Amino acid sequence: MNENKTKTYRLRMIAMLAVLAVVAVGYFAAGGIGNLCGIGFESITLLCPLGALLAMVAEKTAIPAAVVSVLAVLVICIVLGKVFCSWVCPVHFLSGSKRRKEFRACAANTRKDGEIGGSNAPADAGALTEQEKTALSGCSSCAAPCGKSRGVKIDSRHGILAAALGSTLVFGFPVFCLVCPVGLTFATVLLVMRLFAFGETTWTIIAFIALIAAEVVLLPRWCAKFCPLGALLSLMSGLNRTFRPHLNAEKCLAESRGASCDLCVRACPEGINLHDIAAGETTLADCSKCRACADVCPERAVTFPLLAPKAAGERAATPAPAELDEDLVFAEGAGTDR
Amino acid sequence: MAEEKKMPGALRAPGAGFTRRTFTLGALGAAGLVALGAGAKIVPSKTLLRPPGGQDEVTLWGNCLHCEKCREVCPKGAIGPTHLEDGILNMRTPSMDFKAGWCDFCTNETDGPQCVKVCPTRALILPAGAVLGNTETCEVGNIVLGVAEVNRDWCLAQRGMGCHECVDACAFDALELGYDHVPVVDAERCNGCGACENACISLTAGAIAPGATDRAIVVVPLS
Ligand code: SF4
Numbered sequence: 149m150n151e152n153k154t155k156t157y158r159l160r161m162i163a164m165l166a167v168l169a170v171v172a173v174g175y176f177a178a179g180g181i182g183n184l185c186g187i188g189f190e191s192i193t194l195l196c197p198l199g200a201l202l203a204m205v206a207e208k209t210a211i212p213a214a215v216v217s218v219l220a221v222l223v224i225c226i227v228l229g230k231v232f233c234s235w236v237c238p239v240h241f242l243s244g245s246k247r248r249k250e251f252r253a254c255a256a257n258t259r260k261d262g263e264i265g266g267s268n269a270p271a272d273a274g275a276l277t278e279q280e281k282t283a284l285s286g287c288s289s290c291a292a293p294c295g296k297s298r299g300v301k302i303d304s305r306h307g308i309l310a311a312a313l314g315s316t317l318v319f320g321f322p323v324f325c326l327v328c329p330v331g332l333t334f335a336t337v338l339l340v341m342r343l344f345a346f347g348e349t350t351w352t353i354i355a356f357i358a359l360i361a362a363e364v365v366l367l368p369r370w371c372a373k374f375c376p377l378g379a380l381l382s383l384m385s386g387l388n389r390t391f392r393p394h395l396n397a398e399k400c401l402a403e404s405r406g407a408s409c410d411l412c413v414r415a416c417p418e419g420i421n422l423h424d425i426a427a428g429e430t431t432l433a434d435c436s437k438c439r440a441c442a443d444v445c446p447e448r449a450v451t452f453p454l455l456a457p458k459a460a461g462e463r464a465a466t467p468a469p470a471e472l473d474e475d476l477v478f479a480e481g482a483g484t485d486r
Numbered sequence: 487m488a489e490e491k492k493m494p495g496a497l498r499a500p501g502a503g504f505t506r507r508t509f510t511l512g513a514l515g516a517a518g519l520v521a522l523g524a525g526a527k528i529v530p531s532k533t534l535l536r537p538p539g540g541q542d543e544v545t546l547w548g549n550c551l552h553c554e555k556c557r558e559v560c561p562k563g564a565i566g567p568t569h570l571e572d573g574i575l576n577m578r579t580p581s582m583d584f585k586a587g588w589c590d591f592c593t594n595e596t597d598g599p600q601c602v603k604v605c606p607t608r609a610l611i612l613p614a615g616a617v618l619g620n621t622e623t624c625e626v627g628n629i630v631l632g633v634a635e636v637n638r639d640w641c642l643a644q645r646g647m648g649c650h651e652c653v654d655a656c657a658f659d660a661l662e663l664g665y666d667h668v669p670v671v672d673a674e675r676c677n678g679c680g681a682c683e684n685a686c687i688s689l690t691a692g693a694i695a696p697g698a699t700d701r702a703i704v705v706v707p708l709s
């Protein structure tokens with residue numbers, strides 16, 4: 149309930165607002181700071197990695213600043229993971245309230261399901277899995293939460309990422325950027341500032357706000373289901389091994405005493421199940437280091453060590469059982485429970 | 487279908503319905519992007535006045551990531567944001583706002599046009615053999631942003647008010663007063679720098695011509 153009052157949430161909010169403020173000041177100063185599509189000083193610019201890729205696809209040539217930016221973001225992702233999403237991106241916060249509401253609805257739902265009888269859901273699931281397998285043939289293993297505990301789980305975001313690249317190749321301009329809520333948020337900030345500074349009125353402000361609202365409020369969970377930028381960052385963060393969340397099994401109520409605590413699972417905005425990574429919607433590649441799981445844990449069992457202790461590594465490195473069908477069904481059920 | 491009825495908790499109803507849903511969302515999103523790309527191409531876009539180096543619209547559309555850096559660094563404040571009204575493809579790309587400032591091609595900057603210099607994606611890039619206008623030497627150059635047009639009905643000089651603000655403002659000798667003391671544009675010498683439009687007082691001083699919706703001299707894109 150008061151998860152949005154936690155210390156890290158406030159810190160993250162401050163970090164995001166600081167970036168927003170620097171950009172907003174830059175809009176009216178002559179420094180050429182830019183925005184998240186390309187940020188830096190004078191002729192040094194770190195481009196949005198997705199935008200950089202799209203611009204190069206559109207022109208079918210390598211653009212030096214774009215290549216450097218993609219590599220720089222890759223390095224950041226390897227060291228820090230998908231931090232951009234929860235510490236810098238304003239959209240993460242915009243879609244926050246909606247997500248929290250859904251958590252509660254979902255939690256209530258699962259509780260109810262449990263009471264009425266668990267047989268209902270798994271039976272359903274089994275049937276659909278088969279249907280899915282025939283329908284999607286080769287893809288079924290990837291489109292599903294396939295029980296992977298390492299690497300990146302491919303989901304709808306990655307499909308949209310592929311479409312963003314493909315459409316740019318066909319049409320010759322970065323199509324996704326027209327509707328990207330990250331870019332549109334900064335564009336809206338600029339237009340609102342110009343509205344007050346110069347009295348410049350335009351329908352564009354209303355259109356942009358409506359578009360952002362449609363994407364982050366009307367669509368079910370923009371960040372988890374749609375954002376191709378998040379998808380690209382998760383792919384790049386697949387190589388991240390440092391500062392990953394680590395569950396101390398001795399402290400954790402569920403692991404050590406078998407209590408039915410899943411606070412950390414429900415707190416995670418990225419759909420990670422720290423109890424059983426394979427059962428989550430995503431893997432640790434999607435961890436945005438928001439620390440929601442650590443903050444919510446009553447036993448302080450979640451830490452972010454520089455490198456995960458050996459034991460945890462071994463536990464995560466045993467994906468074999470998850471490949472069994474039973475576990476897969478269980479995994480899907482649990483993965484959606486947040 | 488069962489899960490369709492149980493919104494919104496059913497968004498993540500347990501089981502493989504999630505899989506199909508994931509696939510559907512991905513497919514819908516992908517289809518949406520393709521439709522958007524095709525739509526943006528079909529809907530006509532206005533031809534806009536661009537900063538130096540942005541004259542090739544296809545390159546600008548393809549490379550501009552809307553970082554706003556060019557707009558921020560322009561020492562003359564001559565670059566403005568583009569709006570939805572200008573066409574979907576032009577949204578958030580840079581265009582010249584000669585009401586706010588005019589382009590002197592950064593004559594007094596040691597390292598050339600600042601907008602071209604900061605553009606990280608080479609959306610603004612001077613073609614080989616580009617010669618820029620120079621306000622000191624009156625060199626017109628071959629980078630032409632647009633061409634000025636006088637609307638005689640709205641011009642103060644036309645109504646005998648002796649105005650010649652635009653003529654004085656032009657650094658390239660592209661304007662002179664005609665036989666009836668109304669300015670005439672020499673299209674050969676006009677490189678669309680916007681100084682005249684920036685200086686024109688037809689909407690702010692004297693008796694404003696009835697029905698005037700814009701300044702009496704404006705730069706329009708080359709057709
Ligand atoms: S609009 Fe979005 S995807 Fe495009 S460059 Fe900007 S942040 Fe990146």
Ligand code: SF4
Nearest residue numbers: 233237239371375378
């Ligand atoms: S998933 Fe996309 S919109 Fe969400 S926080 Fe990450 S970059 Fe921002």
Ligand code: SF4
Nearest residue numbers: 416435436438439441
């Ligand atoms: S695992 Fe923890 S730190 Fe990582 S995204 Fe989930 S809640 Fe945030």
Ligand code: SF4
Nearest residue numbers: 560589591592599601
């Ligand atoms: S060349 Fe200089 S004055 Fe002209 S638009 Fe670019 S930055 Fe502004």
Ligand code: SF4
Nearest residue numbers: 550551553554556605
């Ligand atoms: S600096 Fe280049 S990429 Fe950035 S807004 Fe201007 S033209 Fe577009």
Ligand code: SF4
Nearest residue numbers: 641642649651652686
């Ligand atoms: S400044 Fe405007 S009103 Fe004056 S002469 Fe030139 S065009 Fe006419």
